[in-house]
Amino acid sequence: MVSERSLEVLRAIVGDYVATREPVGSKAIVERHGFGVSAATIRNDMSALEEADLITAPHTSSGRIPTDKGYRVFVDRLAEVRPLSQAQRRAIEEFMAGTNEPDALLDRSVRTLAQLTGSVAIGHLPSLLRSCIHRIEVVPLSDRRVLTVLITDTGRVEQRIAELPRVLDTETLEQLLRDLNERLVGKLLQDAAEVLRDVDEIAAPEHHDLVTPIAEALIDQVLANKQYRLVIAGAANLARTEGDFSSILPVLEAIEEQVVLLRLFAELEVRDHDVAVSIGHEHDGTPLEETSIVATGYTADGGDARVGLLGPTRMDYQRNIAAVRAVARYLSRVLDEPTG
Numbered sequence: 001m002v003s004e005r006s007l008e009v010l011r012a013i014v015g016d017y018v019a020t021r022e023p024v025g026s027k028a029i030v031e032r033h034g035f036g037v038s039a040a041t042i043r044n045d046m047s048a049l050e051e052a053d054l055i056t057a058p059h060t061s062s063g064r065i066p067t068d069k070g071y072r073v074f075v076d077r078l079a080e081v082r083p084l085s086q087a088q089r090r091a092i093e094e095f096m097a098g099t100n101e102p103d104a105l106l107d108r109s110v111r112t113l114a115q116l117t118g119s120v121a122i123g124h125l126p127s128l129l130r131s132c133i134h135r136i137e138v139v140p141l142s143d144r145r146v147l148t149v150l151i152t153d154t155g156r157v158e159q160r161i162a163e164l165p166r167v168l169d170t171e172t173l174e175q176l177l178r179d180l181n182e183r184l185v186g187k188l189l190q191d192a193a194e195v196l197r198d199v200d201e202i203a204a205p206e207h208h209d210l211v212t213p214i215a216e217a218l219i220d221q222v223l224a225n226k227q228y229r230l231v232i233a234g235a236a237n238l239a240r241t242e243g244d245f246s247s248i249l250p251v252l253e254a255i256e257e258q259v260v261l262l263r264l265f266a267e268l269e270v271r272d273h274d275v276a277v278s279i280g281h282e283h284d285g286t287p288l289e290e291t292s293i294v295a296t297g298y299t300a301d302g303g304d305a306r307v308g309l310l311g312p313t314r315m316d317y318q319r320n321i322a323a324v325r326a327v328a329r330y331l332s333r334v335l336d337e338p339t340g
Contacts (some may be wrong), residue, residue: 001312002052005035006045009076010054013046014066018316023063025301051270068280068313071292075277075317082318084326088116092326102156106231109307109327114234116323118241119311122261122295124230131156133184135191138214143167148214152189152222154155154335158221162213172207176214206262232256238311248288260286265306270297275321280313294320298331307331 002010012033015145016024026042029035035042046064049055053284054070066074074076084092096108106123135150144164151157166277168176179202195201196215235255238248254260268276275296283289292315295302295308307328309320 001047002054003045005037006048007078008035008041009045009075010049010066010070010074013035013064014078015047017065018314021314022059023058025063028063034106036079039057065314068282071313071317072282073280075279079318080224081321081325084322087327088323090114092330096327096330096334100155102154102335105331105334108232108306109331111233113307113309113327114237114324117309117311117316118234118237119315119320120234120238120255120267120307121307122230122232123307124265124305125156131189133187134191136177136180136184136288137216138173138180140173142166142292146173146214148217148221150218158224160217161223162217164213165209166233168210172210174191176203176207176211179265180218189222194218197223230262232258241312246283246331249290251310256286260288261310264288264293267296268293268295268306270295270306275325279316279320292317292326296324296328301333310322 009029012029013024016028016032026039028043029036030039046055049070050064050067053067054073056067058065092112095112096105096264099105099108101219102125106110106125110121110123113123114217115117131152133150133155134153135151135152137147139147139149141147144167146162146164146168148160148162149157150159183195183202187195193268196219199208199211199215232255235252238251238255239262247316264278265284268278270276275285275294277292277294279292281289283293288310289311291310292313293308294315295311295318296305297306308324309315
């Protein structure tokens, strides 16, 4: 067991290393932090931290840097989350205001996070198959082309263009819209595809050729909500902050492919929408072993999803936790309100 003072030394090392990107020595700790003890005493504390595998020497210099285990102790026991300033909170609300549409709002959210933190911001919408259909519209674009519009009770809007084999007259269109809305409004998305596949139940036989491409477009719109959707912003931040491009190349590839990120996001234990942090080798076996992920949940009416950050293990955990928490609370406040 390391002493409480040694843990405070660890806090100082993490803070200085995040700020300077340079290994931290005992002399710097004495000069920058008010421990009231000698450099020799600090060196003893640093030895205890090194024996506990909380700090390590990157080379033969006297300076030390935190290990993944050290960052974990810092996050779990030592990090005091600094609240965002009023200006930062106002910036979040102003940048994200103006839309309640889930896709657009999530896109604004991750761009806001990336700008606030200088990290890679990540978010996803939940699978919305538990949402219900609020309304269906079919808008003529030309004699044989229509725009199908599916609106969910969460405010999500899906649009597709359908090509028709012949002209759809106004009377038939109005009847088709009545039939579609009568059968589909209020139904769960996961049930709507089955209804749409039964063209006999939607329209009279003489209109099957017209209804079929419209139904196929609507099925595509329903199934578009089947998977989680990942939105990423700020990948260039990683390239700007990390000088060793050989080490970040696998990370950038993982960001582009998204599969690993999606799995790691899903595996994070986010309890009661608290902020969860995964660090370095906790991503064992992935290209992200030198990164940390800070994430939390937000609530949309169609289900739970997550928003967070990815960056080097040497990140400002206190600032990033506060930023992720603030953005997630805004998303929950806006998206958890049913559409009228």
